[in-house]
Amino acid sequence: VVEGEWGQEATLTCVFVGDEMDVAWMNPSGSAISGGSSDYVISGPTSTSNSVWTCELTVKKVDVTHLGNYTCKAEWSGDNNMEIEAVVELKVTSNELYPNTMKALTVEEGGSAKMECVFMGNKMDSLTWTDPQQATINNSTCGTTVSGIVQPSNGKWAEMLTISKVECSSKGEYTCKAMWGSSSISHTITLN
Numbered sequence: 001v002v003e004g005e006w007g008q009e010a011t012l013t014c015v016f017v018g019d020e021m022d023v024a025w026m027n028p029s030g031s032a033i034s035g036g037s038s039d040y041v042i043s044g045p046t047s048t049s050n051s052v053w054t055c056e057l058t059v060k061k062v063d064v065t066h067l068g069n070y071t072c073k074a075e076w077s078g079d080n081n082m083e084i085e086a087v088v089e090l091k092v093t094s095n096e097l098y099p100n101t102m103k104a105l106t107v108e109e110g111g112s113a114k115m116e117c118v119f120m121g122n123k124m125d126s127l128t129w130t131d132p133q134q135a136t137i138n139n140s141t142c143g144t145t146v147s148g149i150v151q152p153s154n155g156k157w158a159e160m161l162t163i164s165k166v167e168c169s170s171k172g173e174y175t176c177k178a179m180w181g182s183s184s185i186s187h188t189i190t191l192n
Contacts, residue, residue, distance in 0.1 A: 012057045021053060025073075069090075108166070109167060109168060115176075117187050121180075129159075144163050161174065
């Protein structure tokens with residue numbers, strides 16, 4: 001696992017032992033990464049000592065699209081055609097609220113309200129919702145549904161709170177709080 005900072009470089013390294021080889025990198029979606037990519041720089045394989053080879057993939061500027069598992073594949077040709085793969089996971093050292101996360105929602109009385117919190121970074125350990133009275137909301141709360149944490153795209157994590165029938169007493173501030181170990185981020189959505 002390699003932890004990178006948002007907007008900074010991160011270097012992933014593969015080390016193989018054996019004769020000289022060809023090495024290819026694949027991104028988290030399984031596509032081959034070329035050395036001339038605008039997002040990546042590939043160096044190696046280079047020999048650091050007898051039969052030990054190192055290949056590095058540098059992510060030039062870490063953003064949400066770069067998070068996930070990268071595959072480094074070494075291939076030896078000749079008499080002993082062989083292939084070995086290694087997986088290196090790229091995470092971020094800090095998590096953030098997704099910039100376009102909903103801030104307010106207006107719903108007519110009797111209608112349904114869908115509020116979504118989206119965070120960028122590593123998968124959260126938990127996400128909790130509280131209502132305007134600071135009571136915790138879950139699927140046993142009358143008239144509400146919590147979707148559970150989903151990954152709408154690489155490096156983004158979301159959870160949706162649905163109120164099936166909005167009443168005047170439903171209006172106010174709803175807060176979602178994402179937890180990663182001992183750190184957390186909260187976001188408030190105002191329901192009008």
